[in-house]
Amino acid sequence: MREGLIIKGYGGFYYVRSGVETWCCRGRGRLRQAQDLLTGDRVLFTPLEKGEGVIEEIKERKNALPRPPVANVDQVIPVVSLAHPDPDLKLLNRSLVLCELEKLSVVICFNKIDLLDPEQAKDLEDIYRKAGYNSIFTSALYGYGLEKLRQVIAGKISVLSGPSGVGKSTLLNSLDPNLSLETGEISKKLKRGKHTTRYVELIPLCDGFVADTPGFSSLKLPSMERVELSRCFPEINEFASQCRFYDCIHLEEPDCEVKNALDKGLISSARYNDYKQFLQEIISKERIY
Numbered sequence: 507m508r509e510g511l512i513i514k515g516y517g518g519f520y521y522v523r524s525g526v527e528t529w530c531c532r533g534r535g536r537l538r539q540a541q542d543l544l545t546g547d548r549v550l551f552t553p554l555e556k557g558e559g560v561i562e563e564i565k566e567r568k569n570a571l572p573r574p575p576v577a578n579v580d581q582v583i584p585v586v587s588l589a590h591p592d593p594d595l596k597l598l599n600r601s602l603v604l605c606e607l608e609k610l611s612v613v614i615c616f617n618k619i620d621l622l623d624p625e626q627a628k629d630l631e632d633i634y635r636k637a638g639y640n641s642i643f644t645s646a647l648y649g650y651g652l653e654k655l656r657q658v659i660a661g662k663i664s665v666l667s668g669p670s671g672v673g674k675s676t677l678l679n680s681l682d683p684n685l686s687l688e689t690g691e692i693s694k695k696l697k698r699g700k701h702t703t704r705y706v707e708l709i710p711l712c713d714g715f716v717a718d719t720p721g722f723s724s725l726k727l728p729s730m731e732r733v734e735l736s737r738c739f740p741e742i743n744e745f746a747s748q749c750r751f752y753d754c755i756h757l758e759e760p761d762c763e764v765k766n767a768l769d770k771g772l773i774s775s776a777r778y779n780d781y782k783q784f785l786q787e788i789i790s791k792e793r794i795y
Contacts (some may be wrong), residue, residue, distance in 0.1 A: 507550045507562055513708040513715070515545055520561060522551055523708075531559040544570060545706040545717065546577035546663060569608045571665065572728075574706050574719035580662035581611040583655075587672035589621035593630075594669060599780045600725040601667060602639070606738035607728070612639055613658050615666075617673040619643040619650055633774045638740035646676040656681055656712055663708065665717040675718055682711055687718060727784055729791050736764070739781050741773050755785060 510524035520543055522529045531551050533543055543549070548565040570577045584601050586593050598614070605612050614634055619627060631641050642658065644651035655677065658664070666674045675687040687709075708715040732755050736742045742756065742764050750761035767773045 507552055509548065509550055509565070511708070511715075512543060512545050512547045512549060514705065515543060516705050520549075522549060522559065522561070523710075524551075527557075529553060529557055529559040531561045533561045537561055537564070544575050544577040545708055546570075546579060548578060569610060571608060571610075572604070573725060574665060574667060574717065576665050576706055576708075576717050576719070578663060579608075579610060579665050579717075580714075581613060581658075582665045582667055583613050583615050583658065585615045585617055585666055585668040585672045585674050585677065587668075588616055588618045588627070588630075590618065591669070591671050595776065596780055596783075597669060597725060599777060600727065600784070602637075603727060603735070603738040603784065604725065606740070607730075614639050614641045615655065615677070616641060616643045617677065618645060618647075620645040620648055633777065636741055636772065636774060637777060644677060646673055646680040649680065652677075652680055659714055659716055660712040662714045663717070664714065665719060667719055670720075678709065678711065678716060678718055685709065685711075727787055730788060732785065732788060732792075735781065735785055735788060739777065741767075741777070742781060745773075757782065757785075 508524050510522035510529065512520050513523045513528065514521040518532065520531045520533070522531050529551065537543060542564065543561065547567065549561045550563040550565070551559045551561045553559045567577045569579055571579060571582070582601070582605050584598055586595070586598050602612060616627065616630060627643055634641050642651050642654045644655055666678070668674060679685050679687050706717055706719050708717050733753055736746050736756060745763040745767045746754065746756065748763035749756070749759070751759055754762055754764070756762050756764040764773065768775065768778050
């Protein structure tokens, strides 16, 4: 048997890279039935003839993202369009919650910087810096920030995530024009992108792999304890331990240090408002169950 990395799964077939070769494989027995295999899985497989093979075993995962479905990720790079389409910061914040749950490293990529006022860009950078996230600003059209992006992804397995139309495939094409990934136009009626990437694929780039993923316009939060959500907002979690009550959820409780930090401008009001909305979603799920 040989060890390899699943770089793409499509139609029941899994493309496994081992060394410089790629094998078209199917899962053996229960692996085929369970549909457990994910792009990013490290597997043991038996090579057959004509570049085909059979996957025998999945090696232990260090993590797995539910959406996009990718395993063994080193970092997630949410890509946010600054214009055309307008930035969806609520969707970004949902994505960040999922990354925090999986304890994944995050670098936010704000794309199309050429279409935004520099002061607005600085405000965005400040909001997410206070939340503990590094940001890079890029313009695939003018090549701005591409060297920083190249340094961020070098030697790692990275996931570029975000809605359609934010420029994920365009950025990758700019880093390596030989990729020729399909890109799409923005729908003028819906003011959002049209899907061009149809499945998750790990693309060799900068001595690592980058997952170009299908776009999405919504994300559901998983069921969790109320107090767990604040741990997924690093800037809220920083002050939560100083609250009077250990189970404080930072709404109307007395002696809440999170609310004090909010009043002092140490926590973004926009991020806090999203926290409150997400909390209500979690509470609603509790009532259902």
